[in-house]
Amino acid sequence: MNPAIRRTQMPGRKPLSRAPRRLADAVIALPAAIAMLAGLANAGTAHAAPRAAPIPGGIAIVRLASAEAPAPQAFYMGRPVLVERRDGAWRALVGIALNAEPGEQRLKVVTAGAAGVAERETAFRVMPHTYATQKLTIRDTTKVTPPPDALERIEREQARMVELRTRFRDVASVEADLAPPARGRLSSRFGLRRVLNGEPRNPHGGLDFALPSGTPVTAPAAGVVIDAADYYYCGNSVFVDHGQGLISLYCHLDRIDVAPGQSLRRGERIGLSGASGRATGPHLHWSVYLNGNGIDPELLLAR
Ligand SMILES: [Zn+2]
Structure with a gap:
């Protein structure tokens, strides 16, 4: 609160x-x-980012050591997490899964010193949170229930997406305060519990910007393109690895302007927005992952 x-x-x-x-x-x-x-x-207020919100789909910011100490490593559920030096301390930015249960969670902290490698545990608490419900009607039912011949493709792509969003590229410093990837009205917030044609579906795993087709979509921070391809649901999609497990995804693009392996600076163009894949209309769907978990991108937006 x-x-x-x-x-x-x-x-x-x-x-x-x-x-x-x-x-x-x-x-x-x-x-x-x-x-x-x-x-x-209306995003118009001054807020530093990233902001702590230890809720499902949020971020726990956990202090690990003073800034003078050697850089610690931290692990959550077996995966390395983003560690940054800020405000006189080493702190971990832990992405919490949207389906996480509220309660105590544990972080493994590993420090390499003169006496060898020390390992300890620290705890943080996930607080309960209820996201809003959104009801949608889609006339083309193939977009709600995919045809059987698409299932193999969808399964293959889902495995690929898990592999991409759980990558961890160790870099010295990460730009964890993001710039908005597009200018436009927010049309669907992260975490919305969606009911499509009366059937409950997966909650919304990203943030939607309502944009006419052809609007530039730009990198919210420096990073490396790790995939640029056509996906069944997401359409023309780009994954950007910002380092230390911070990964972003851009869906439904009309045109992709980057290629895998390409380095991006903050503000550099990724492509143009559109309605490719299974989209109800032109918009940008933007997902952000921290240690493999999809989190609310707004928590990383300075505003
Ligand atoms: Zn979306």
Whole structure:
């Protein structure tokens, strides 16, 4: 939860002697709370990124050691996680699976020092969260239930996508604060529980931008293209590896302008938006993965 909002709800419950300070807090916190709520509908508020949101489909930011210590490594569910040096500390950015159960989770921390390799565990807590439900109607039912002859292709592509999104390329520093990959209205948020033609389907694993076909789509941070191909559901798709398990995916492109192995700078064009694959209309579907788990891309957007 947002501490600024909680603080504004607290006055009157604290000792009287602290009243002047509480009032000051409330005066400062209320506009911040309103701005935060407004920011949910309209990205125009100043926020540093990445933001911690230890919920399913969110990010846990776990302090590992002081910045003077040698760089530790951290592992979550057997996979290495992104470790960065920021605010005077080494900290892990842990991607939490959308289907994770709330409760205590463990992180393995490995530090190499003069005395050898030390290993310890640290815990963090996943808080419960309920995402909104979205009902969709699609007239072309082949897009809801794929024809039997497409199943083999879909299965092959799903395995390929798991392999791509679980890669870990060790780089010294990662640009974990992302720029929006396109300019446009957000049409579908991450985590929406979708009901297609009355049937519950997988929750939305990305963030959708409503864009006319042909709108430039750009790299949100430096990275390397690890796949650029036509997928059954995602259509013309590009995967970008930003390093240390931070991977991004762009779907339904009309045109792909990059090739696997190509290095990208932040802001460099990936392609043009479109409606390829199984899309209800032209838009950009953008997914972001951290240690293999799809997370809410908005948590990585500075705004
Ligand atoms: Zn989408």
